[in-house]
Amino acid sequence: MNQSKKLGVQYLTASIVMMGALLLFGLLASIFYLKYGFLLGKLDFNIVKQVHINALIIACLWGFMGAIYWFLPDELGIETVGIGLARLLFWVFVAAVAVVVVVFIFVQYGSSDESGMWLVNQGRKYVEAPRWAAVGIVAVFLTLAYNIFASVAKARKVTGIMGVLMTTMIPLIAVYLIAFPAPTNMSVDLYWWWWLVHMWVEATWELMIGCILALALMKLLGTSRKVVEIWLYLEVALVLGTGILGLGHHYFWIGTPQYWLSIGGIFSALEPLPLLGMVVHAIYDAGKHQMKTHNKPAFLWLIAEAFGNFIGAGIWGFMMTLPQINLYSHGTQWTVSHGHFAFYGAYITGIIAVAYMVAQESRGIREVQGNAWKWAFAGLNIGMVGMVGALLVSGMSEAFIGRALGGSTLDGFMASQSNSWFMQGMIARTGFGVIIVASYFILAWDLLTLGRRSEKLSPALATT
Amino acid sequence: MPESTAVVFEPGAGDPRFWRDGAIATTAFMLLVLLLLTVDSLRVLTEGGGGNVPAYTVINQKITYEFDAASNMDKPVIGGEELLFGHRYSEAEAKAIMDKGKLVIQSRSCINCHAFFGNGAYYAPDLTKAWLDPTWEKMWMPMTQAKTREDAMVQFLMHPDRYPTWARQMPNLNLSEEEARAVTAYLKWISSVQTNGFPAGFGRREVAR
Amino acid sequence: MNATWLLPTAILLGIYVLCAGCYGLVYALGRLRESRKVTRTAYGFYAMQGLTTLLLVALTPLAWGWKLFLVACFLVYAAIPPITWRQLERTHALEHES
Numbered sequence: 001m002n003q004s005k006k007l008g009v010q011y012l013t014a015s016i017v018m019m020g021a022l023l024l025f026g027l028l029a030s031i032f033y034l035k036y037g038f039l040l041g042k043l044d045f046n047i048v049k050q051v052h053i054n055a056l057i058i059a060c061l062w063g064f065m066g067a068i069y070w071f072l073p074d075e076l077g078i079e080t081v082g083i084g085l086a087r088l089l090f091w092v093f094v095a096a097v098a099v100v101v102v103v104f105i106f107v108q109y110g111s112s113d114e115s116g117m118w119l120v121n122q123g124r125k126y127v128e129a130p131r132w133a134a135v136g137i138v139a140v141f142l143t144l145a146y147n148i149f150a151s152v153a154k155a156r157k158v159t160g161i162m163g164v165l166m167t168t169m170i171p172l173i174a175v176y177l178i179a180f181p182a183p184t185n186m187s188v189d190l191y192w193w194w195w196l197v198h199m200w201v202e203a204t205w206e207l208m209i210g211c212i213l214a215l216a217l218m219k220l221l222g223t224s225r226k227v228v229e230i231w232l233y234l235e236v237a238l239v240l241g242t243g244i245l246g247l248g249h250h251y252f253w254i255g256t257p258q259y260w261l262s263i264g265g266i267f268s269a270l271e272p273l274p275l276l277g278m279v280v281h282a283i284y285d286a287g288k289h290q291m292k293t294h295n296k297p298a299f300l301w302l303i304a305e306a307f308g309n310f311i312g313a314g315i316w317g318f319m320m321t322l323p324q325i326n327l328y329s330h331g332t333q334w335t336v337s338h339g340h341f342a343f344y345g346a347y348i349t350g351i352i353a354v355a356y357m358v359a360q361e362s363r364g365i366r367e368v369q370g371n372a373w374k375w376a377f378a379g380l381n382i383g384m385v386g387m388v389g390a391l392l393v394s395g396m397s398e399a400f401i402g403r404a405l406g407g408s409t410l411d412g413f414m415a416s417q418s419n420s421w422f423m424q425g426m427i428a429r430t431g432f433g434v435i436i437v438a439s440y441f442i443l444a445w446d447l448l449t450l451g452r453r454s455e456k457l458s459p460a461l462a463t464t
Numbered sequence: 465m466p467e468s469t470a471v472v473f474e475p476g477a478g479d480p481r482f483w484r485d486g487a488i489a490t491t492a493f494m495l496l497v498l499l500l501l502t503v504d505s506l507r508v509l510t511e512g513g514g515g516n517v518p519a520y521t522v523i524n525q526k527i528t529y530e531f532d533a534a535s536n537m538d539k540p541v542i543g544g545e546e547l548l549f550g551h552r553y554s555e556a557e558a559k560a561i562m563d564k565g566k567l568v569i570q571s572r573s574c575i576n577c578h579a580f581f582g583n584g585a586y587y588a589p590d591l592t593k594a595w596l597d598p599t600w601e602k603m604w605m606p607m608t609q610a611k612t613r614e615d616a617m618v619q620f621l622m623h624p625d626r627y628p629t630w631a632r633q634m635p636n637l638n639l640s641e642e643e644a645r646a647v648t649a650y651l652k653w654i655s656s657v658q659t660n661g662f663p664a665g666f667g668r669r670e671v672a673r
Numbered sequence: 674m675n676a677t678w679l680l681p682t683a684i685l686l687g688i689y690v691l692c693a694g695c696y697g698l699v700y701a702l703g704r705l706r707e708s709r710k711v712t713r714t715a716y717g718f719y720a721m722q723g724l725t726t727l728l729l730v731a732l733t734p735l736a737w738g739w740k741l742f743l744v745a746c747f748l749v750y751a752a753i754p755p756i757t758w759r760q761l762e763r764t765h766a767l768e769h770e771s
């Protein structure tokens with residue numbers, strides 16, 4: 001195995017481990033809703049939630065980077081240029097994340113001046129990491145971009161997929177720079193902050209995972225490059241065609257002009273249309289290719305991605321995206337429900353699919369064996385559907401009681417939080433959370449021992 | 465002849481380059497529209513720019529939130545003088561206290577429990593119009609024995625652990641008096657932002673707890 | 674929007690997309706198995722989306738602009754599964770020729 005592929009395995013392993021932190025802190029955060037005064041003054045909800053959402057970002061980034069370093073040598077036919085620097089930065093990145101988490105948990109709050117922003121916590125959602133760590137993230141991205149660009153230059157081969165990937169790197173790094181300044185005016189702050197969050201999650205990340213899945217599909221199903229590239233370009237057109245102005249659905253209530261209500265509403269309400277196409281596409285591929293694949297888990301996780309996207313972003317998104325509904329649903333557990341399913345459907349499923357492919361290839365397994373992956377697949381999907389369903393019940397009751405009836409005041413909010421519909425949803429959410437965590441451990445164990453375990457079970461198979 | 469498969473059905477559709485050019489054109493057009501809208505939006509968002517966001521010195525005035533039938537939404541209404549902490553803030557003083565307030569909000573990671581304009585976390589109430597919450601006068605001024613709304617808020621922010629809030633309890637985040645005052649001023653200013661009616665009916669509806 | 678209609682409207686909007694999803698899913702299954710009966714079931718789901726659209730237009734307090742938008746989208750949804758399927762067969766035909 002060459003160095004780039006080794007690094008890919010390291011990043012993907014780190015991503016799966018980080019998913020564990022993501023889930024454990026998520027489960028911990030859910031207990032705060034059930035038990036009054038839980039860990040009060042010791043480890044407050046905001047700190048736990050902050051670790052939870054930052055672990056999500058890091059798990060996704062590591063998953064993407066792992067997949068890119070893994071597929072790059074295959075695509076270009078050479079060892080990745082500057083891989084030594086990239087391997088060094090992996091350990092720097094891991095160490096930096098560990099330090100940030102320790103500071104979050106034990107130092108918790110910095111002083112209310114610039115030094116607090118540089119050293120402890122920037123306190124802006126998703127980009128809480130102190131500025132020194134944000135500088136480190138920029139350095140890691142620049143190295144990744146250098147690896148990709150220099151390798152393409154050396155190989156003298158710009159494939160369509162690499163073209164999209166290289167173009168994506170530029171806005172990915174450019175919008176991250178918004179993590180540094182923090183304008184006093186909250187409206188201006190949030191205007192630009194959404195450029196970062198939306199352009200990452202709903203534009204550049206979509207393109208990255210699109211490129212990764214394009215590379216994966218060529219390998220997994222043997223789809224031809226021409227077909228894959230046509231679909232990738234179509235995806236770029238649809239994602240950016242609806243996604244760039246889809247930014248508008250975040251600009252309903254932050255002080256922005258009223259025209260954003262129409263623009264944001266229309267563009268995000270159009271979103272289920274291409275997602276429906278994806279569902280049809282998934283069925284087509286499943287029907288035509290199922291017999292050919294030697295990696296069923298990877299294949300099924302890819303199918304789960306298409307459906308997860310349709311349900312999470314499509315159905316869940318459409319319920320709450322029209323401004324008249326969003327006025328009441330925005331900023332309740334309803335949003336939480338949508339967010340969880342959309343992130344899971346769009347990214348986590350894709351990363352797990354790639355992890356199965358990499359586990360298979362890096363260990364030379366001919367056919368993925370065993371039943372563990374089935375339990376993990378069923379458990380994670382059932383747990384996730386159950387959890388977002390429970391959150392939807394809580395969210396709807398919160399929007400109805402706290403917002404529509406209660407007018408969003410302290411009294412309205414507290415009434416919504418102690419309502420029994422809300423509480424039952426929260427209890428169910430934690431229950432399904434336990435299923436998710438248990439299934440995660442099966443998944444991690446399966447990925448870790450894949451190949452090693454089946455060789456022991458059936459030595460005859462391993463030699464074929 | 466590997467190139468011959470490029471045109472099989474209709475011209476272009478089988479050629480990846482056709483789709484690539486389409487993707488580039490779509491993206492470029494959408495980006496252009498976004499840039500134009502951004503120029504206009506930033507004009508509306510700039511504090512004191514005459515758009516939706518009042519100058520920071522609005523903290524010297526009375527702010528209410530009323531239903532506007534013409535636009536069919538709730539809007540903040542800026543009234544006559546109503547000083548904060550009995551002090552008339554100059555432009556520079558107002559800017560300084562806002563800068564401080566925002567940094568306090570960031571350093572204590574407020575938005576990972578609360579939300580502003582619905583953005584943040586949903587474990588604690590949305591703070592967009594918190595300044596206008598009738599509860600300060602109804603419940604918190606008697607409870608903290610403060611004479612004004614702003615003093616009650618400062619008392620609460622400095623010692624939240626002394627005052628139970630039913631389903632939730634806010635932890636003590638060790639705010640100094642200066643920091644608590646800055647946050648209070650920030651909350652007063654942010655309540656004056658015109659938010660297209662969010663949150664609807666704030667302070668005018670009641671629900672039995 | 675009023676409090677009474679908030680949740681029913683949202684749920685109808687969810688069902689609207691859910692029906693579209695079922696239509697696409699079952700349509701694709703029908704084409705895959707080349708079964709008329711399954712494809713007819715798909716049109717049944719599309720009809721259910723139509724019914725949902727009708728309820729949204731007739732009953733809910735959504736603004737007229739949004740109601741028009743929902744009707745227009747409902748018409749577009751009809752075309753998505755067949756067009757996607759045809760395009761898939763076309764592009765994948767390329768694969769076998771090259």
